Amino acid sequence: MSSSMAEPPGLTAAVVTVSDSCARGERQDLSGPAAAQVLEKLHFAVTVREIVPDDSIQIQNLVIRLAREVRLVVTTGGTGIAARDVTPEATVAVCDRLLDGVAERMRSEGWKKTPFAALSRGVCGVRGRALILNLPGSPAGAAESLQAVAELIPHAIELLSGKTEHR
Template identity: 45%
Template sequence: MLIVALTISDRASRGEYEDQSGAMIETWLAETITSSYALSRVIIPDGVGSVRNTLTELCDNVRADLILTTGGTGPAPRDETPEAMQAVMQKELPGFGELMRRISLEQAPTAILSRQTAGVRGKSLIVNLPGR
């Protein structure tokens, strides 16, 4: 199984700060997944084009089984991960976002502003996690 942790951040992609979200995903996977898997960590800038093109490549050519994105789900102008997801996914799975927001609200009142979702393209499951 191939899993990709895709960090979406202008600043992290420019090397202005260390990608902590991708590292947290890697740690969580190591503690949670019991079957064999390969993990690839990728960092790209925000924006519909970069996210759409990367997700399409990971699904159609790399054939990742699971893509966990982090970042780009807030209300800021450059947060366009959900818009890119709409262009990429063939089937939306809205329950993922609903559950993540509900759980996140227990820790941060601003979680209601997050726009996480999940969907399927081909055989790839894509889940948009919050950036923090």
């Protein structure tokens, strides 16, 4: 599934759902819409929504393309410990720099709700001028993880844009 529109001025985001079953049409994507809803409340224009299988090369290629098109690339799913969970590895392979503290913040907030947050291997990083965030595949986990770092995202994007004044 793919839908792309012209990039409006301001904060733009792409939401990528990583799921074999959603990509095959066997399961409805609930985490992507949950992430998009949070982003829209944060005044992001979600200009791209994609669903891809748990395939490292497909994830890498898509993230590379999207990092040229939007300021924020959010992935949902594929961050656990199952054999097909490869989103973190695919993300690390295409990032210029990792933001360990952002991923740690998401996990630490998740631990307050469920001990299973400790099983998330999601990473956050930068490619060019785009911020990339891996979120869990559950709708609640995706939304809560984004909310946990909501105040950091605009400042990170400003820094990536060259606005280096400290807050």
